[in-house]
Amino acid sequence: MQTRSPQKRRTVTRNSLIAAACDIVAENGFGALRVEDIVARAKVAKGTFFAHFEDKDRLMALLIGQEMDAVLQKIDDAPPPQTIAELAQAIIPLMDYIGQDRIVFDVVLRFSGAAAIETTEKISVNFLKQVHLYARWLVAMPPDQIRGDVDPGLLAEGIQAFMIQVIALRFCALHNSVSTTDRLLPYLVAWLGPVRSQQ
Amino acid sequence: MQTRSPQKRRTVTRNSLIAAACDIVAENGFGALRVEDIVARAKVAKGTFFAHFEDKDRLMALLIGQEMDAVLQKIDDAPPPQTIAELAQAIIPLMDYIGQDRIVFDVVLRFSGAAAIETTEKISVNFLKQVHLYARWLVAMPPDQIRGDVDPGLLAEGIQAFMIQVIALRFCALHNSVSTTDRLLPYLVAWLGPVRSQQ
DNA sequence: CCCCTAAATTGACCGCGGTCAATACAGGAA
DNA sequence: TTCCTGTATTGACCGCGGTCAATTTAGGGG
Numbered sequence: 001m002q003t004r005s006p007q008k009r010r011t012v013t014r015n016s017l018i019a020a021a022c023d024i025v026a027e028n029g030f031g032a033l034r035v036e037d038i039v040a041r042a043k044v045a046k047g048t049f050f051a052h053f054e055d056k057d058r059l060m061a062l063l064i065g066q067e068m069d070a071v072l073q074k075i076d077d078a079p080p081p082q083t084i085a086e087l088a089q090a091i092i093p094l095m096d097y098i099g100q101d102r103i104v105f106d107v108v109l110r111f112s113g114a115a116a117i118e119t120t121e122k123i124s125v126n127f128l129k130q131v132h133l134y135a136r137w138l139v140a141m142p143p144d145q146i147r148g149d150v151d152p153g154l155l156a157e158g159i160q161a162f163m164i165q166v167i168a169l170r171f172c173a174l175h176n177s178v179s180t181t182d183r184l185l186p187y188l189v190a191w192l193g194p195v196r197s198q199q
Numbered sequence: 200m201q202t203r204s205p206q207k208r209r210t211v212t213r214n215s216l217i218a219a220a221c222d223i224v225a226e227n228g229f230g231a232l233r234v235e236d237i238v239a240r241a242k243v244a245k246g247t248f249f250a251h252f253e254d255k256d257r258l259m260a261l262l263i264g265q266e267m268d269a270v271l272q273k274i275d276d277a278p279p280p281q282t283i284a285e286l287a288q289a290i291i292p293l294m295d296y297i298g299q300d301r302i303v304f305d306v307v308l309r310f311s312g313a314a315a316i317e318t319t320e321k322i323s324v325n326f327l328k329q330v331h332l333y334a335r336w337l338v339a340m341p342p343d344q345i346r347g348d349v350d351p352g353l354l355a356e357g358i359q360a361f362m363i364q365v366i367a368l369r370f371c372a373l374h375n376s377v378s379t380t381d382r383l384l385p386y387l388v389a390w391l392g393p394v395r396s397q398q
Numbered sequence: 399c400c401c402c403t404a405a406a407t408t409g410a411c412c413g414c415g416g417t418c419a420a421t422a423c424a425g426g427a428a
Numbered sequence: 429t430t431c432c433t434g435t436a437t438t439g440a441c442c443g444c445g446g447t448c449a450a451t452t453t454a455g456g457g458g
Contacts, residue, residue, distance in 0.1 A: 004404060007454055013406080035445060045408040050446065109308065109367065124371075150389040157364070158386060165360035168308065172323075187357060190349040195394045203434060206424055212436080234415060244438040249416065 014052050016042040021059055030060060030103040058121075061111045064104055065122030071097050072129060080137050083145055084192050087137060088185045091163065094130075095180055099167040109164065131156045138192070147194050155192055162187040213251050215241040220258055229259060229302040257320075260310045263303055264321030270296050271328060279336050282344055283391050286336060287384045290362065293329075294379055298366040308363065330355045337391070346393050354391055361386040 020041035024033055035056055039046050053059045071093050081087040098108050111123040134156035138146055147155075166183045219240035223232055234255055238245050252258045270292050280286040297307050310322040333355035337345055346354075365382045 002404085004454095004456085007405060009454075010406065034443090036443090046445090047409065047447075048407055051406070056445065106305075106309075110305075111371075112367065154385055154389060158361070158390070161360045161364035161386075162357070164363065165356070168311065172310075186353055187360075190353060191357070191390065201434085203425085206435060208424080209436065233413090235413090245415090246417080246439065247437055250436070255415065 010052075013042070013044060013048060017044070017049060017052055018059070018062070021063060025063060030101050033060070057107060057110065060103070060107050061121055061123045064107055065111075065126055067097060068094070068108075068123065068126045069129075072126060072133065076133055080140055082142060084188050085185065087134075087141075087159075087192070088181055088188050090137075091159070091184075092181060095163055095167055095184070098163075099170050099180070102171055105167060105171065112160075112164075127160070130160065134159050144194060146192055149195065158191050159188065162191065209251075212241070212243060212247060216243070216248060216251055217258070217261070220262060224262060229300055232259070256306060256309065259302070259306050260320055260322045263306055264325055266296060267293070267307075267322065267325045268328075271325060271332070275332055279339055281341060283387050284384065286333075286358075286391070287380055287387050289336075290358070290383075291380060294362055294366055294383070297362075298369050298379070301370055304366060304370065311359075311363075326359070329359065333358050343393060345391055348394065357390050358387065361390065 017038060020038045021033060023041065024037055033056070035046065035049055038059075039049050049059075053062075075090055075093060078090065081090045098105055108123065111121050112127045131153065135152045138152040138155055162184060165187070166180060169183065170180065216237060219237045220232060222240065223236055232255070234245065234248055237258075238248050248258075252261075274289055274292060277289065280289045297304055307322065310320050311326045330352070334351045337351040337354055361383060364386070365379060368382065369379065
């Protein structure tokens with residue numbers, strides 16, 4: 001028994017599934033995404049969906065990964081931040097995207113941790129990219145803005161940790177008036193800021 | 200239409216539901232917890248379950264909250280850590296509990312963010328307790344061990360952020376040899392450590 | 399051109415969380 | 429004791445994610 005290369009109708013089907021899902025998300029958000037609706041739009045049977053994606057979460061991770069990619073690219077295209085405040089400002093779009101919806105946040109969290117491992121999940125690759133971008137920013141910043149006693153890679157990972165913390169808080173604090181930036185900045189100042197005299 | 204005080208059979212039913220759920224978790228873990236099994240054990244109808252708990256997650260949050268409470272209490276009873284390394288060591292049991300199971304971690308994350316808000320969820324209250332405990336530790340530590348330029352409350356919240364980051368990583372990095380402490384410590388040293396000379 | 403086999407697709411089916419109109423019950427008032 | 433009203437419980441039912449044995453189709457070899 002030998003294996004053959006995938007037929008081209010496979011990719012056609014796959015693409016129409018993705019397209020259908022994209023449409024539904026665009027129209028009604030991730031919360032309204034049903035596998036049965038996706039396959040109905042794509043004019044395939046339900047089983048076909050699961051022949052292409054392990055589960056619904058994987059498909060969502062794919063869509064979210066694409067979007068995050070675009071957001072990240074846009075951030076990367078802008079001039080790099082020169083201060084911690086600018087850095088906090090720069091990553092706001094990403095936080096807004098991830099924090100737009102509990103479901104998005106959950107999916108991101110589930111797959112983000114895999115960043116350290118080799119994987120096919122686009123969303124994980126994105127998290128790696130993110131860390132690299134932050135690390136690049138940090139080493140390019142004026143030395144008086146950033147502490148020099150910690151590895152930039154570790155600092156970059158820390159930014160992620162705080163980002164997630166702030167977003168998680170946002171979901172529970174609906175009646176909360178403090179903005180995302182205002183929550184994030186104190187962490188980043190303390191985490192990234194240069195050595196200061198003891199109080 | 201006026202309201203009456205709850206009847207006592209209500210609490211009886213509620214307790215038997217909780218007890219049944221506890222048994223199942225003890226026997227087969229959270230992954231094997233089914234509402235239908237719980238109600239079968241508790242000898243009530245399915246609908247009754249949802250008259251007592253908003254959804255399955257809430258019940259799990261309750262059980263997990265109880266367990267976390269016990270773990271936290273034990274940590275609190277021990278002598279407070281005198282160094283960052285000791286601190287990292289001290290919170291290992293909590294991380295082990297949260298990180299024992301993907302489901303536990305998910306539930307914890309979902310309800311932990313509410314720590315800053317007034318709420319009935321025991322699990323959230325626990326997260327508040329946690330922050331307070333850490334803050335207490337930090338102010339009691341020898342000044343040469345801890346940076347003095349940042350509010351202990353903020354530092355305590357940061358510990359949580361890093362804890363979650365490390366646990367999230369653990370789930371994706373099954374073939375990873377680095378231990379939990381080894382992952383956490385670098386973050387904590389950089390986050391909590393006293394001001395050092397620039398590199 | 400047909401045949402053969404692995405790839406692709408199908409849809410009936412299942413498990414399980416969650417709902418709700420109907421019913422039974424507790425316990426205070428008369 | 430009886431009635432009455434809000435509380436507690438019931439279980440048939442639904443929605444939706446996910447499975448799998450059966451079926452169709454692509455496309456290379458003879």
